[in-house]
Amino acid sequence: MDVLYFAWLRERIGLPKERIDSRAATVSDLVEELRGREERYAAAFADLSAVRVAVDRELADFDAPLEGVREVAFFPPMTGG
Amino acid sequence: MRIVVQEAAFDFGAECDAFAADRADMGAVVTFAGVVRGDGGLDAMEIEHYPGMTEAALAAIAEEARTRWSLGDVLVIHRYGRLAPGERIMMVATAAPHRADAFTAAEYLMDYLKSRAPFWKKEHRADGTAWVAARDADEDALSRW
Numbered sequence: 001m002d003v004l005y006f007a008w009l010r011e012r013i014g015l016p017k018e019r020i021d022s023r024a025a026t027v028s029d030l031v032e033e034l035r036g037r038e039e040r041y042a043a044a045f046a047d048l049s050a051v052r053v054a055v056d057r058e059l060a061d062f063d064a065p066l067e068g069v070r071e072v073a074f075f076p077p078m079t080g081g
Numbered sequence: 082m083r084i085v086v087q088e089a090a091f092d093f094g095a096e097c098d099a100f101a102a103d104r105a106d107m108g109a110v111v112t113f114a115g116v117v118r119g120d121g122g123l124d125a126m127e128i129e130h131y132p133g134m135t136e137a138a139l140a141a142i143a144e145e146a147r148t149r150w151s152l153g154d155v156l157v158i159h160r161y162g163r164l165a166p167g168e169r170i171m172m173v174a175t176a177a178p179h180r181a182d183a184f185t186a187a188e189y190l191m192d193y194l195k196s197r198a199p200f201w202k203k204e205h206r207a208d209g210t211a212w213v214a215a216r217d218a219d220e221d222a223l224s225r226w
Contacts, residue, residue: 007129007201008212057134059197073131073199077215080130080159080200081115081171081191 006075012044088162107153109180119166128161131199142193150182
């Protein structure tokens with residue numbers, strides 16, 4: 001699946017988008033997998049209360065299932081308007 | 082309903098004029114523009130968004146407004162990229178047979194757009210840059226709906 005990062009998550013991780021072959025069942029599992037990769041991921045996902053997630057471009061919870069999902073995006077709380 | 086996400090500036094006057102034209106069935110048109118505030122020596126406001134999701138999220142918010150109030154039409158324009166103080170970031174317009182629906186729906190659109198549409202603001206100042214943190218008040222504002 002494609003994993004996208006926006007705003008300070010993009011800056012902290014150092015890239016806007018990457019393709020990840022993961023067997024993670026849920027968003028939380030994916031986060032755990034990413035945290036274990038490298039320090040920059042661990043830093044970006046240190047405080048999940050500051051992170052929001054979208055699954056296939058719809059806002060979702062961290063327990064959302066990932067089966068059949070094509071795109072997951074992580075970003076801080078939105079500040080539009 | 083029209084949803085526009087663009088980098089370029091928009092002509093607020095022309096958009097309002099076109100939106101309000103030829104609406105004999107709509108007694109009320111409400112328009113709102115958001116402007117970059119030049120607080121504390123702000124040089125620029127950079128706006129990032131999530132192409133593909135942004136348009137869908139805005140359309141969903143506008144659709145929800147149409148189910149809640151009697152609206153004839155909705156317009157949302159939101160910019161991204163680097164904006165200078167005084168530039169218009171975004172606008173919403175609502176048309177309704179009666180003004181209460183037009184006013185209330187415009188407020189609803191603004192409240193949801195601030196916290197549920199994937200935009201992020203970054204402030205540029207002489208001494209550096211900082212991402213704008215979401216305000217609890219903005220999240221709390223959703224509870225009244």
